[in-house]
Amino acid sequence: MQLKNSKRIAALGIVAAISLTGCASGSGSDGGSDAAADCAPSDGKVELSYTSWIPGIESVVDLWNEENPDIQVTVQTGPNGNGGTYKNFFNQLSAGNAPDLGQIEYDALPNFRVQDGLTNLAGCDIVTESQDSFIDWTWNQVTFGEDDAVYAIPQDTGPMAMYYRADLFEAAGIPVPTTWEEYAAAAAQIRTQGGYITNFPQNDVNWFAGLVWQKDGSWFTNDGEAWDVTLTSPESEEVADYWQGLIEGDLVSKVPAWTDEWNNAYNTGSDWTWISAVWGANSISSGAPDTSGKWAVAPMPQWTAGEEKAGNWGGSSTAVLKGSEHPYEAAKFALWLNTNDEALTMLNKEANLYPATKDGLSLPVLSEGVEFYGNQKIYDIFADAANQTNVDFTWGPTMTQTYADVADGFGEVLGGKGTLNDALTTGQDKTIAALDAAAIPVNK
Amino acid sequence: MSKTIAGAPTAATTPAGTPKSGGAPKEKLASRTAAMIIMGVSTLYFLIPIWWLFISSTKSREQFGSTGALWFADFNLFTNIGDLVAYNDGVYLKWMLNSILYAGTGALLGTLFAAMCGYALAKYRFPGRELIFNVVLGGVLVPATALALPLFLIFSQFNATNTFWSVFLPSIVSPFGVYLARIFAAASVPDELLEAARLDGAGEVRTFFTVSRRLMTPALVTIFLFQFVAIWNNFFLPLIMLRDQTLFPVTLGLYTWNSQVNQIPEIRTFVIIGAFLSIIPLIIAFLSLQRFWRGGLGAGSVK
Numbered sequence: 001m002q003l004k005n006s007k008r009i010a011a012l013g014i015v016a017a018i019s020l021t022g023c024a025s026g027s028g029s030d031g032g033s034d035a036a037a038d039c040a041p042s043d044g045k046v047e048l049s050y051t052s053w054i055p056g057i058e059s060v061v062d063l064w065n066e067e068n069p070d071i072q073v074t075v076q077t078g079p080n081g082n083g084g085t086y087k088n089f090f091n092q093l094s095a096g097n098a099p100d101l102g103q104i105e106y107d108a109l110p111n112f113r114v115q116d117g118l119t120n121l122a123g124c125d126i127v128t129e130s131q132d133s134f135i136d137w138t139w140n141q142v143t144f145g146e147d148d149a150v151y152a153i154p155q156d157t158g159p160m161a162m163y164y165r166a167d168l169f170e171a172a173g174i175p176v177p178t179t180w181e182e183y184a185a186a187a188a189q190i191r192t193q194g195g196y197i198t199n200f201p202q203n204d205v206n207w208f209a210g211l212v213w214q215k216d217g218s219w220f221t222n223d224g225e226a227w228d229v230t231l232t233s234p235e236s237e238e239v240a241d242y243w244q245g246l247i248e249g250d251l252v253s254k255v256p257a258w259t260d261e262w263n264n265a266y267n268t269g270s271d272w273t274w275i276s277a278v279w280g281a282n283s284i285s286s287g288a289p290d291t292s293g294k295w296a297v298a299p300m301p302q303w304t305a306g307e308e309k310a311g312n313w314g315g316s317s318t319a320v321l322k323g324s325e326h327p328y329e330a331a332k333f334a335l336w337l338n339t340n341d342e343a344l345t346m347l348n349k350e351a352n353l354y355p356a357t358k359d360g361l362s363l364p365v366l367s368e369g370v371e372f373y374g375n376q377k378i379y380d381i382f383a384d385a386a387n388q389t390n391v392d393f394t395w396g397p398t399m400t401q402t403y404a405d406v407a408d409g410f411g412e413v414l415g416g417k418g419t420l421n422d423a424l425t426t427g428q429d430k431t432i433a434a435l436d437a438a439a440i441p442v443n444k
Numbered sequence: 445m446s447k448t449i450a451g452a453p454t455a456a457t458t459p460a461g462t463p464k465s466g467g468a469p470k471e472k473l474a475s476r477t478a479a480m481i482i483m484g485v486s487t488l489y490f491l492i493p494i495w496w497l498f499i500s501s502t503k504s505r506e507q508f509g510s511t512g513a514l515w516f517a518d519f520n521l522f523t524n525i526g527d528l529v530a531y532n533d534g535v536y537l538k539w540m541l542n543s544i545l546y547a548g549t550g551a552l553l554g555t556l557f558a559a560m561c562g563y564a565l566a567k568y569r570f571p572g573r574e575l576i577f578n579v580v581l582g583g584v585l586v587p588a589t590a591l592a593l594p595l596f597l598i599f600s601q602f603n604a605t606n607t608f609w610s611v612f613l614p615s616i617v618s619p620f621g622v623y624l625a626r627i628f629a630a631a632s633v634p635d636e637l638l639e640a641a642r643l644d645g646a647g648e649v650r651t652f653f654t655v656s657r658r659l660m661t662p663a664l665v666t667i668f669l670f671q672f673v674a675i676w677n678n679f680f681l682p683l684i685m686l687r688d689q690t691l692f693p694v695t696l697g698l699y700t701w702n703s704q705v706n707q708i709p710e711i712r713t714f715v716i717i718g719a720f721l722s723i724i725p726l727i728i729a730f731l732s733l734q735r736f737w738r739g740g741l742g743a744g745s746v747k
Binding site for chain 1: 505506510513532593596597600603605606683684686687688689696699700701702703704705706707708709710711712
């Protein structure tokens with residue numbers, strides 16, 4: 001490649017030196033061609049490129065390449081999606097050199113859909129036939145509820161549960177909360193002991209969305225013609241009111257998440273619980289190493305006693321990007337990567353990915369007790385949670401902006417100004433304005 | 445990083461020497477103490493992060509969060525380094541090598557071009573000279589970040605993104621270097637000397653390499669260091685251009701890892717120790733080339 005192009009590159013050096021004019025490259029947000037791609041297998045050997053930021057993904061892809069000499073996949077990598085890879089995808093899509101496959105988180109998929117960056121795989125029988133292998137809600141995320149549409153293959157999920165300090169709860173004689181009401185009561189008791197029940201993070205707005213998700217709320221809907229923004233839906237407001245109460249009562253700590261201070265709050269036992277996703281298991285064990293063996297996992301507290309509902313925080317999909325010349329082979333690889341037992345096991349070991357398939361939940365690696373959690377088989381709880389997650393949650397096309405605006409509002413609340421509901425209202429207004437500015441149809 | 449040395453080239457460009465306080469009146473103790481305090485505070489301000497980085501590099505993952513941030517726990521520096529180089533088939537070493545290649549050769553060529561260009565602008569009279577110089581000066585004002593996306597689109601036309609060249613070629617251009625070289629050549633290369641060389645029968649190219657280049661050395665060192673640091677720290681261009689991690693410079697590689705820390709907390713140790721090791725080449729470059737600066741200042745002031 002480098003040698004072959006050396007002459008061109010020499011010419012390029014001159015062009016690059018002369019051309020100083022910036023040229024904007026906004027790709028239009030026209031609806032684009034929605035029809036499912038023709039999914040015919042290509043003749044002969046096929047080479048695919050796949051961009052993903054999962055550490056250690058190379059070894060999984062090596063396994064595929066060994067078994068499939070006719071479909072060779074090259075891994076390309078970069079920072080996580082919002083750290084730059086999504087921007088790169090959009091640049092590459094407008095320059096016409098995007099990779100065949102890309103990793104895209106669920107909350108970013110609508111943005112790619114709106115900007116016409118995804119190949120519709122509904123024409124591939126192998127894809128439509130695989131629907132039943134995936135956990136129900138994940139399939140909704142990749143079809144956007146449209147007919148005759150599959151825009152990505154689900155990869156992993158982040159079902160939520162409650163991590164709690166089993167030892168502290170027992171020593172204090174506080175029952176482990178099963179409802180949010182009990183959770184608030186426990187919070188007050190824990191506060192009298194000098195601790196906090198949990199931490200309210202300013203910037204993890206998608207965590208908050210996970211709590212709304214559990215309550216069957218949703219922040220966006222799309223009727224096929226226009227978007228509805230529902231950050232201020234009754235469910236959303238109720239969740240906000242609940243946490244507002246905890247914040248005002250000084251029952252939760254307010255340190256910025258993912259910092260040393262935050263790790264320390266857990267490591268020293270000042271924070272007692274964390275409502276978090278399955279991948280949070282590693283965050284605790286590495287951030288609070290002194291508390292090994294003292295943690296346990298229970299289902300998320302419920303809004304109504306006896307219910308079994310869970311939220312989701314995080315997870316991503318493997319999409320075939322627009323312009324790929326081999327959608328069939330790309331889809332075949334994506335399906336293997338995200339359903340094959342061996343691949344799923346490797347992804348779990350290398351990068352803690354939690355499978356999005358129903359069968360994947362019972363992988364041997366996910367059936368073992370975990371020492372840090374007192375040898376509890378914690379993944380059983382997350383497997384239940386994955387199946388208890390509402391299928392009807394929709395992300396919007398401007399999540400980065402929405403997260404930032406809501407986080408700003410949350411920050412003010414933690415500083416003692418305004419309420420969480422104010423933050424959601426501001427987020428709602430700014431999101432509608434942003435959609436409007438991007439010429440995306442939105443109901444005001 | 446590049447901001448912290450912003451004072452250096454200004455010093456090098458004033459060959460008249462720093463103005464010495466003429467009569468050296470009795471300095472008031474108070475003002476002297478104030479100056480010392482300000483300098484002491486700013487020294488601490490710049491050194492504490494590096495100290496923190498060094499200390500953190502010596503800690504094991506368990507002790508990283510649970511022990512005091514600014515003092516040693518168990519000394520695990522070498523274990524950490526071992527783990528870092530072993531991780532992911534030693535990709536970190538590859539990144540370091542790439543950075544050295546991009547920054548080292550890029551700065552060397554960039555300096556050469558800047559020197560030739562600046563010298564030509566200073567010593568030859570030709571129509572359009574000032575225009576060219578002004579365009580180059582304009583280039584100083586355009587931040588490299590603003591050029592990254594246009595460059596990406598241009599390279600895309602040639603199917604040359606995600607190659608070594610896509611980062612290397614834009615790196616060898618240094619408008620600021622041309623500016624510095626012109627100013628310095630005008631001040632330090634006497635026309636009479638060039639005249640003499642020409643009379644002795646030396647060609648223009650030979651004159652440049654044997655006579656002028658030597659006289660310009662202090663400026664060239666400055667340009668080299670500047671360009672080296674600029675390329676080493678250039679993050680946005682590789683971020684946009686590169687997808688193959690074996691081509692990454694160390695900055696982009698560490699950033700990539702760091703963006704994974706929330707989900708794969710084990711990587712955090714590697715990011716820290718990696719960041720610590722990655723500043724060592726810069727420190728070496730500075731310490732070993734610093735004396736040329738001083739030499740340059742002296743040479744200028746004698747004249």
